[in-house]
Amino acid sequence: MVICEYLIVAPSTTRELPEDYVARVKQVHESGGFGSRGYNCEWKREEANKNLLRTHTTAVSSRMLYELAKGPFTPKKYYSIDRVFRNEAVDKTHLAEFHQIEGVVCDRGLTLGDLIGVLQEFFSRLGMSELRFKPAYNPYTEPSMEIFSYHAGLEKWVEIGNSGMFRPEMLRPMGLPEDVRVIAWGLSLERPTMILYECDNIRELFGHKVDLKKVKENPLCRIGIESI
Numbered sequence: 001m002v003i004c005e006y007l008i009v010a011p012s013t014t015r016e017l018p019e020d021y022v023a024r025v026k027q028v029h030e031s032g033g034f035g036s037r038g039y040n041c042e043w044k045r046e047e048a049n050k051n052l053l054r055t056h057t058t059a060v061s062s063r064m065l066y067e068l069a070k071g072p073f074t075p076k077k078y079y080s081i082d083r084v085f086r087n088e089a090v091d092k093t094h095l096a097e098f099h100q101i102e103g104v105v106c107d108r109g110l111t112l113g114d115l116i117g118v119l120q121e122f123f124s125r126l127g128m129s130e131l132r133f134k135p136a137y138n139p140y141t142e143p144s145m146e147i148f149s150y151h152a153g154l155e156k157w158v159e160i161g162n163s164g165m166f167r168p169e170m171l172r173p174m175g176l177p178e179d180v181r182v183i184a185w186g187l188s189l190e191r192p193t194m195i196l197y198e199c200d201n202i203r204e205l206f207g208h209k210v211d212l213k214k215v216k217e218n219p220l221c222r223i224g225i226e227s228i
């Protein structure tokens, strides 16, 4: 694999895509459907064919939802923790390569309340019960919420994740039933670690600036292990 910035040079394009699904995606982008008005501009196949390093693990979630939609619907939960890559300037709270904790729950009757409840429970079990939710925009979720937690060392609220309910115009072209609701989140791994371990420079946690001596000397992370 040859990489130039975040685009992959070889192989530069995808080899095959499911053509019937591509046609539905193009249609919903250009002219809308399922309650959406669409973007009202051309959806370009050459752009969609380009290979690039994964910018968010929601790419994995979408692929799993597409697979789920192929069969008769059954409620599902999917989780992933994996590396993502962004064309981003690095500073004490930003990395160009970092990790996301992604989760997706699909069932009939799910609401935004379920999403808030899951996130609050998840973070409170890590010892972070003070959260703030901020309305946000994602082209694939509505409503969407960014999640913030207070960093005592930096003396500010820092974003620790993003979340929402997948839009019908994303789910229905896959073939999911109309009444199925999908709540989902993509959380940072490094930012909550900064808060919990009172670290005020994200570069100390991951990347070429990591102090190897610290890695060797620090005990393994055992959050929650005692209570199991």
Ligand SMILES: N[C@@H](Cc1ccccc1)C(=O)O
Binding pocket: 055, 056, 057, 058, 138, 141, 144, 161, 162, 163, 164, 165, 184, 185, 186, 187
């Ligand atoms: N993909 C979003 C996170 C997200 C996941 C799932 C639903 C909504 C948002 C991000 O990288 O910021």
